[in-house]
Amino acid sequence: MTTLADPVPGGRPGDVERATALGGELSGHGVHGVVLAYVDTAGIGRVKTVPTAKLPAAAAWGVGMSPVFDTFLAHDAIVTTDVLGSPDGDLRLYPDLDHLAVLAAQPGWAWAPVDRITQEGAPHPACGRTVLRRITAEAAERYGVTFKAAIEVEWAVGRDDAPDGAFVPAVSGPAYGATRQVELSDCAAELLAALAAQGVEVDQFHPEYAAGQFEVSVGALDPVAAADRSVLVRQTIRAVGRRHGMRVSFAPAVTAGEVGNGGHLHLSVWRDGASLHAGGTGRYGMSAEAESFTAGVLARLPALTAVTAPSPASHLRLRPSRWAGAFTAWGREAREAALRVITGTAGVREQAANLEVKPVDLAANPYLALACVIAAGLDGMARAAPLPAEVTGDPALLDAAEAEARGVRRLPGSLAASVEAFRADPVLRTALGPVLADAVIAVRRGECRAVEGLDEDRVAAAYRWVY
Incomplete structure (x- = not known):
């Protein structure tokens, strides 16, 4: 079941505690890092990763990434709109713990999809995952x-x-x-x-x-x-x-x-x-x-x-x-x-x-x-x-x-x-x-x-x- 609530600064109720428990379990299975994955407008999978010990912090406060990636082309050139494409600004990537998976073909790694919110805590309007959840x-x-x-x-x-x-x-x-x-x-x-x-x-x-x-x-x-x-x-x-x-x-x-x-x-x-x-x-x-x-x-x-x-x-x-x-x-x-x-x-x-x-x-x-x-x-x-x-x-x-x-x-x-x-x-x-x-x-x-x-x-x- 997909988490229906948008992320919030500080974490959704229970997320930090759950991430802490998951982090311990992952470490016990030899997992050292978590891939935080999303797909950009061009269809390219983009990632950031965190050490397993930082999963609770990611669940609470997200991980930073620039909004410029929403206007990356497939070969990494950058275009602009009236809102996107600037080198300024930051977003927070929040892992969906419901869909975290240990990567069987990449020993030492786990994986989770992310939602993206602004530093002020609002849903990022270019986050496709958030848009799809809203439409459903x-x-x-x-x-x-x-x-x-x-x-x-x-x-x-x-x-x-x-x-x-x-x-x-x-x-x-x-x-x-x-x-x-x-x-x-x-x-x-x-x-x-x-x-x-x-x-x-x-x-x-x-x-x-x-x-x-x-x-x-x-x-x-x-x-x-x-x-x-x-x-x-x-x-x-x-x-x-x-x-x-x-x-x-x-x-x-x-x-x-x-x-x-x-x-x-x-x-x-x-x-x-x-x-x-x-x-x-x-x-x-x-x-x-x-x-x-x-x-x-x-x-x-x-x-x-x-x-x-x-x-x-x-x-x-x-x-x-x-x-x-x-x-x-x-x-x-x-x-x-x-x-x-x-x-x-x-x-x-x-x-x-x-x-x-x-x-x-x-x-x-x-x-x-x-x-x-x-x-x-x-x-x-x-x-x-x-x-x-x-x-x-x-x-x-x-x-x-x-x-x-x-x-x-x-x-x-x-x-x-x-x-x-x-x-x-x-x-x-x-x-x-x-x-x-x-x-x-x-x-x-x-x-x-x-x-x-x-x-x-x-x-x-x-x-x-x-x-």
């Missing part, structure tokens, strides 16, 4: 709904001795092949053990389509915990890969012209312990509210890509006929549609039914991605938005007239176009608030400038080892 709390209060969410993690394993930042797959077996699983057997077994030791429920692990690519699917949690889990899973995959002499890339496009790494988002809406995606009178068992939620997400997909596919490399992946969901379409188990309605197998549909959002990759800040998708869906619910007819097969094969008649549009073909759609979308900008929305725009525009004049191969290479 408001949904419970206004609509009486909660959510279950999970984020798929795809990555490519490369040889660590490859020259000049090149990607040379560390395995050679075919897509989804048993050979590839055998080639990664020891590393994969250690990964599953590490995730289990950290309390991460793994649903499945398998080789994927692209060269050297794998995927892990994890159990659903509340949205904040699901985003935390995504960050922890990637930290663990990277650490295990390093222990086996491999380099890991979560980049949307490891190699130009090939299928990239996705971070498909799974989401379901619940009320009073029952899923709105099963047992209803709508299509495929959806309730009217689930249909409207889906319609809300569908309507805002072009603007959503500014947060779900936020890198120039994202648009090397977000191409038609690659199962990336490049068109505004939905369908039951339709893997080319941007929204895949999953009903689950007969007998478990009440638990398994969910909405998969496919134009999402792991350059996305998972807190911002979930916050914006939920905001779009809730707007659809509030408007009782009608869900259009489903589209099956490959939307790219529709002729122009039929696509227009069915409301099927190509998602933005560039990051610049995504940013303009986001800038013009009042629902998403309101959900994030003006400070964070402006940071999203400034960072995305900065990334666009950073790749001006680069061909696709050089764009892929520029972001290959950043994510």
